[in-house]
Amino acid sequence: MSFYQKKLSHIQSVCYSNEKQIESIIETRHYIDNNFEKDLNLDFLSEIRFTSKFHLQRLFKRYYGLTPKQYLIDVRIEKSKEKLTNGMTVTETCFAVGFESLGSFSKLFKTKTGQPPSEFQKEQVSRSKIG
Amino acid sequence: MKVTLISIPVQDQEKALKFYTEKLGFIIKKDAPLEDGNRWLTLVSPEWQDGPELLLEPAPNHFEPSKIYQDALMEAGIPYTQFDVDNVNVEYEKLTKLGVDFSVKPTEMGTVKFAVFNDTCGNNIQIVETL
Numbered sequence: 001m002s003f004y005q006k007k008l009s010h011i012q013s014v015c016y017s018n019e020k021q022i023e024s025i026i027e028t029r030h031y032i033d034n035n036f037e038k039d040l041n042l043d044f045l046s047e048i049r050f051t052s053k054f055h056l057q058r059l060f061k062r063y064y065g066l067t068p069k070q071y072l073i074d075v076r077i078e079k080s081k082e083k084l085t086n087g088m089t090v091t092e093t094c095f096a097v098g099f100e101s102l103g104s105f106s107k108l109f110k111t112k113t114g115q116p117p118s119e120f121q122k123e124q125v126s127r128s129k130i131g
Numbered sequence: 132m133k134v135t136l137i138s139i140p141v142q143d144q145e146k147a148l149k150f151y152t153e154k155l156g157f158i159i160k161k162d163a164p165l166e167d168g169n170r171w172l173t174l175v176s177p178e179w180q181d182g183p184e185l186l187l188e189p190a191p192n193h194f195e196p197s198k199i200y201q202d203a204l205m206e207a208g209i210p211y212t213q214f215d216v217d218n219v220n221v222e223y224e225k226l227t228k229l230g231v232d233f234s235v236k237p238t239e240m241g242t243v244k245f246a247v248f249n250d251t252c253g254n255n256i257q258i259v260e261t262l
Contacts, residue, residue: 002208004247004255005235016241026242026262063242064261114133 024049025063028056032068036075037098042068072098077112080105084121093117136173138186139211140201141252144172147187150251154229155214160184169193191253201253208234210247210257219244219260 001009016022028049032040042053045068049056060068076097083093091102094117099105109117141147151157157174161184165171173184191198204211216222219237223246227233234255235247244260 002234004208004210008240012240022241
């Protein structure tokens with residue numbers, strides 16, 4: 001067994017021994033993936049996992065390194081890129097991926113990708129024409 | 132500042148280019164001649180051509196400490212870097228059929244599944260799927 005494999009085995013036993021807990025957090029992530037466009041919040045997510053919202057938030061962060069809310073925003077931004085690339089308008093995209101305000105969507109989109117959704121879309125369209 | 136480049140030390144740029152394009156499926160982004168036959172050679176993922184570039188850097192041939200570090204990581208089985216994949220099992224099957232040698236078979240740990248292979252250029256590389 002290599003040094004790396006020994007190290008992995010140690011990390012497994014110290015950090016990832018609670019299989020049931022991990023399974024539950026993985027299911028939460030999958031739930032977010034499949035329901036990102038809905039009005040998801042911690043209260044709701046914790047109810048479906050039969051746990052408190054603070055516990056869920058702590059565990060999600062522990063196993064994925066970011067909070068459920070941060071993860072949900074990342075998923076929505078990724079999905080919005082797909083929709084904008086496929087020609088959906090900025091306003092339609094905003095609501096289709098679960099954001100409730102065009103202003104906050106545009107601001108978040110720019111923070112995450114470096115450009116506003118309208119510019120991102122223009123760039124994708126001009127690229128597909130060149131391609 | 133933006134993170135746009137990951138550098139990986141390789142002992143033979145041409146051999147590395149063949150492995151990373153023909154076996155792993157990356158595509159060339161930049162290929163410019165430098166001194167003494169060396170090249171500024173970067174690759175990107177075909178599905179994310181705006182993403183970070185992978186620089187195939189011939190450092191181990193020109194800077195002894197780089198070779199010593201690379202050899203030590205290889206001996207310990209430690210990956211030099213890692214790439215995200217959608218499905219580790221699928222990649223493992225595909226790469227194994229192409230003759231790629233794995234030191235760690237697909238393994239689940241916490242919220243990820245991973246495997247480690249030899250890039251034939253002096254490095255262990257890890258592929259990771261988020262569960």
